[in-house]
Amino acid sequence: MTGGDPRLIESPQNPRVKLWTALAETRGIKKHGAFLMAGRKTVPEALKRHAGHFNAVLACREADIAALKPLASLERFVLSKALFEALDVNGTGFPLLVGRVPDMAAADFSKAPKGLELVCALGDPANLGAVLRSAAAFGAKRVVLMEAAAHPFHPKALRAAANAQFELQFLKGPGWAALNDAKGAVAALDGGGEDIGDYKWPRDIRLVLGEEGLGLPAGLKARRLSIPTTGAVESLNATVAASLAMQAHFSAMRKG
Structure with missing residues (x-):
């Protein structure tokens, strides 16, 4: 009917x-x-x-x-x-x-990214939804969901994303090891990384978010970037850090 x-x-x-x-x-x-x-x-x-x-x-x-x-x-x-x-x-x-739920093809890291591609392992659906909202706002069209990631169409993710899911293409990520051989630029958010303000953003890049609490897997081959803060808190929430990083890429691209 x-x-x-x-x-x-x-x-x-x-x-x-x-x-x-x-x-x-x-x-x-x-x-x-x-x-x-x-x-x-x-x-x-x-x-x-x-x-x-x-x-x-x-x-x-x-x-x-x-x-x-x-x-x-x-x-x-x-x-x-x-x-x-x-x-x-x-x-x-x-x-x-x-x-x-739209079909989700397998991500192919042997091909270079086009534009900003988000590689995400956030397991909290509300956190994932918030990141997806920022991804859509700052021009990341493709999101690779690693095994630990929450489902982007979970009710909590839908609520937090405010319809951002429909602006994005979702791909299923392989194991973390495959990212070590990825073609093209790869950067990961890491509190011990270099100041993100000094990074020269390429147009085409994979930005990696690890799991809440666990962070990035050991040995991951990626440029490590950190968000400078006053140090008044131990670390930024993953969704905030990711949003700031995606905005930095977006701003850099607007400036040419």
Whole structure:
């Protein structure tokens, strides 16, 4: 069913409800290749700019669905209040969108990057979402997700990224060892690295973010860059450091 009158669902045993419920966790997102989007600002914006990524809309009132534009051929479902609230994990009270996770090809480090390419191992989905928002803002079109990285379409990542996912191409990263033989420039954020203000940014480069807490793997072959601070705190949050680094590349490219 596409378009037309909404279908009413009241049973928690409904197969669709079971599928949507699974999308609160990474395992369910990977299994079904789907995600749930929530947000009073992000849902209307996503429909306006990225409608092709979605196939259904969920709400607890038919009038809430009718108020959304454009709905095009999306399937429409009205859920009982209890079912909807269970799926609306952020408590927005606003219609939810069901989307398709885009295919993610394997990254090929034997080919040089084009522009700024982010290589990321952040495991916290909220942190990943925040970094993706900065990546889209500062022109990093490709994001390589290493094995430890959170899923970019996890509900927390979607909330933090504010629709940035739809501006980016995601690739599955190989093991860290493959990065040692990567073609082209590779730089990694490291508190013990050289001052990022002295670095001459190439246009084409892979910028590497390690895991929270663990940092970069030992022996990684990359130019190490650090963000200078007053030293009043031990280190910057990974999302802040990454945002500053991507802005530095963006600024350097604007200056030519």
